[in-house]
Amino acid sequence: MSRGLVFDIQHFSLHDGPGIRTTVFLKGCSLHCAWCHNPESISLKNGILFKESKCIGCRACENACNRGVHSFDGGNHLIDRSLCMACGNCEAVCYAGALKLIAREYDPKELAEVLLRDRSLYDRSGGGVTFSGGEPLLQADLVLETAELLKEDGIHICVDTALNVPRESIKKVLPVVDLFLCDIKAVSGDIFRRYIGEDNSLIMSNLKYISENADMYIRVPLIKGVNTEVDELEKIRELIGSLGNRVRQVGLLTYHDLGIEKAVQAGMEEERFPFLTEEEIQEMTGIFSGIACELLVDGVPV
Ligand code: SF4
Ligand code: SF4
Structure with a gap:
């Protein structure tokens, strides 16, 4: 049985998939987004x-x-x-x-036991469990084995991934995942290299693979000065349009600076980005208004 590091378990989550959910945050990420709201989760090592x-x-x-x-x-x-x-x-x-301590160690049985305590909320709201992070698929065995236990009780499973993971990790969990939440942070390679820390080819190829094999929600963080130029947002909209009808929802997420205090507590530094004005958010929403699925801004339908 696998064991892994979990840095938070958030009950009553309303924006991590359908219904009321419990979100499990797994430690470790293969990206370094400059605006990360969980910077303490990036290292695979505990602290x-x-x-x-x-x-x-x-x-x-x-x-x-x-x-x-x-x-x-x-x-x-x-x-x-x-x-x-x-x-x-x-x-x-x-x-x-x-x-x-940033994170605690769990095995799948311990984790499933905690997650099943909220079962009546999932049943009443059409919710379930979401594996997030960090990048949950860096601990794909823990996700798989925990989700298999939850599936015995019919729990709906989401995985929230930034997609910079080996294809094998996605294939491993595919049979137990009902819905993937996938980030599109940018399309242009220079934005990836400067603010996200990786080449985007693996991410793009995994995005296409998931869109052909599972239902997905797309989430686009709006970071002023990074991906909010009209050109870049139009490229993101075109990419979403090319992914087919298994994209059920697109969410635009505005920046918040909660990661900065967490970075200080973890002995790290994080860049601060400006907040968007209401007018800017409206203009950006307009760019996505033609897409053929439910559009939300910070979890609220528009
Ligand atoms: S700092 Fe705390 S957690 Fe780290 S080794 Fe020392 S006692 Fe243990
Ligand atoms: S010195 Fe500060 S951090 Fe250390 S045990 Fe006392 S209160 Fe806690």
Whole structure:
């Protein structure tokens, strides 16, 4: 049985597929989007989050950690995350709640047990479970084995993927997935290389493969200065139009900056992007208005 790292389980999710869902966030991603809203999830390795505003300087973590991760220079709490083995000892002694392991390990049985607690919500709303991340298909075995257990109870399964994964990982989970949520962040290669960190050929080929083999929702993050030029949005609309009738819905997601605080807590840095005005959002929505499926902005039909 596989084991894997889960960094969050969000109950009562309303925008991660049909109905009321529980969304499981798996750790690790093969992209580095400059606007990532879960930057602490990018590394496949576990680690600790530190919330400076909660720290009372008691130094219990320094004594609890036998790896020398925590040290103090006057009033400054220094953290050398490269030494951390994610044992959780410092979290356990931090009564102020300033330290938290990013992720917890689960096997499929443990995970399915947690997810089935919300079963009555799924039944009443036409919802189910969504595997997200990070990139859930970097832990395809955990997704597959957990989804197989959920399928025994008839649970609807979504996988939210950024598509930069080996084709084999997609084929592996295909039999247990009812709906894929796929991001299209850009079409132009130069945007990918500059803001997303990878060539887009694997992503484009996986997008086509899924559109030929499964139902999908497409989600387009709107990041000002990155992919919001009319040319780029028209290319994205054309790409969506070419994918056929298994695209059931297109969602436009406006930028939020929640990732910046999480990046600070994980000892990382994240770029800040400007927010879009109402007028700009309306103009962008207009570019997508001709597509033949349900169009939403931030989960709201337009
Ligand atoms: S144990 Fe917690 S509150 Fe005490 S110094 Fe460490 S992080 Fe701060
Ligand atoms: S999780 Fe363990 S290794 Fe990492 S800082 Fe805390 S005590 Fe040290």
